[in-house]
Amino acid sequence: MARLTAGLAALVGLVLAGALCPAGASAREAAPPAAAPGLHISGGRLLEGNGNDFVMRGVNHAHTWYPGRTGSFADIKALGANTVRVVLSDGHRWTRDTPADVAAVIERCKANRLICVLEVHDTTGYGEDGAAGTLDHAADYWIGLKDVLAGQEGHVIVNIGNEPWGNTDPAGWTAPTLAAVRKLRAAGLAHTLMVDAPNWGQDWQGVMKAQARTVRDADPTGNLIFSIHMYSVFDTAQKVTDYLDTFVAAGLPLVIGEFGGPADQYGDPDENTMITAAQRRGLGWLAWSWSGNTDPVLDLATGFDPGRLSAWGERVFHGPDGIAATSREATVYGDPGTPGTPAAACSVAYRIVGEWPGGFQGEITLRNTGTAPLHSWTLAFAFPDGQTLTNLWGGTPSQNGAAVRVTPAPYTATIPAGGSVSLGFTAAKGTANTAPAAFTLDGTACATT
Incomplete structure (x- = not known):
């Protein structure tokens, strides 16, 4: 499959097969961290360090495959986004993003006043895609970035691994997810962690929905948010709202970490309900993806050009309840009541x-x-x-x-x-x-x- 097809695996995972091996490496010895000083979870909501609610309105950007497209951060911000989810590689499948590169990505996010969701993409479809890596390997990568991530708790969310389990025995997702969360906390990472669902991110068998509280309880800080990827499985308003409402009713934090709008051979996602239902429930979302997809129907911007938005891009940025209408910048970039707030230039x-x-x-x-x-x-x-x-x-x-x-x-x-x-x-x-x-x-x- 072409390189960005992995990012779209939620669309094709229904026809693949495999199983996931349990994580095995032991955690480093370290005291569990205290609650995150920046972005954190309280009452089932994502809050900033000053207690303000933060609702993600942004897009995914395939940095690891297009490292030269650094201007995309400014272009995404100029269209009103408050968050960018950045595709990285831990080196298992693609070229490893080095600590220096990740540090530069964080600084680009901060320079453009964006909250940075960093994710390891190598885990996509482990067990069904033979090239994919484990959550344990991804956790080791984040631990290796501990010095780069330190002090960035107000600006960075760590998405442990993208779509880390397929459709075969999805109940096997729970143990390695628990192990990765515990390993990262034992190593001292205090950032809000994001956890992707099995079934290639779409959780159509309800495993993450059923096990979310168990996973959350394994985090000694409580600063963990769940991510559902909504593609062709979510083709009716009822499916979309039922899933979102399960988490809202349980008081568990949720974000739509990826979603697509254009119809394809697997179905026609109900993107309008995703966007409007998330807005009415105060839930965040991150559209897939800025540009460079092997299937260009999912490009928000054609050829990385913000002046050439596709129909999908127009819907995300300028449609009802889209980014232009609903995005609010993180107060860490401008609230004088927040300690350490940088002055705008x-x-x-x-x-x-x-x-x-x-x-x-x-x-x-x-x-x-x-x-x-x-x-x-x-x-x-x-x-x-x-x-x-x-x-x-x-x-x-x-x-x-x-x-x-x-x-x-x-x-x-x-x-x-x-x-x-x-x-x-x-x-x-x-x-x-x-x-x-x-x-x-x-x-x-x-x-x-």
Whole structure:
């Protein structure tokens, strides 16, 4: 199977066969960690360190196969996401992502004000896919990254292993999952852990649903969230809502860690119910996937270009209850009441000056909130409703689909510390005229005011 087919294994796992071997390596000797100082679970909810509810609204990005696509983090953020789930390899199946590379990924997430869900993809379909690795091997990989992960509890969630069990004897999923959780905690990792379901992530036989409390109770910190992958198995509204409601009623935290919308030979997932039902229950979701799929029907952006969103991408980012409408940035990136909150380097105020049938005039005020001057900057954002620039003053614009980039005019090229510049523009519009959800300056996300 092609390399990204593993990420889509939930779509094809129903026709595969195999069994999983139990984890066997012993855990390192270490005292169990205290509750995570950053992202943590309380009352069945994912909370930030300051106690604020955090609901993931984001996408998956196949970093390990496309390590040169570092600009994707800024592009994903510019479209409004608050989270990115990053595909990594522990070296069992693909080229191992080194500690230095993982550290750089975390810094890119932080620079773009994204919560980072890091996952090992090598475990996908173990027992049915002969190339897959074990959860125990994945746990050892995370332990080897302990120094890189230390201190990142407010910004990083560790997804132990992607879709780590197939359809043969899925009850065998429980023991290695328990062992991996205990091993990571015994080694001192305090981050919120994410656990994927068996049945290639789709849990259609209900094993994770039945064993979730047992797995949760094995975590001495209690900071564990479950992840269901919703593809063709979840083809009716009833199937979607029944699964979500089981976890909500039990007070157990759940996220839709992957889901797809386009129909294929295995069925037609009910993505609209997934999105709207999650919103009404306050549950997070992470769409599969940004770009580069072997089956391009699942690409949100065509050719990694944020200006060329597919129909699937338009649904995820701009559809009802989509990212533009519901995503809220983590307060660790801007809440002055949170200890250790980094100051934003920039802020953007966007306002509509006037409107008329088919068009409008707007103004963008870009402020330098850092301590050094900004020179020769590039501002990026995405229009959510198909707006098209017709003129801009104060800078030079370029627009590709929804994505807009602005470079400065000579008289706006330098923004002193504490200073600001204003850009005026006119644009064409349809019936809707929603403001952009997020702005980046030189690839770093800005606060919005």
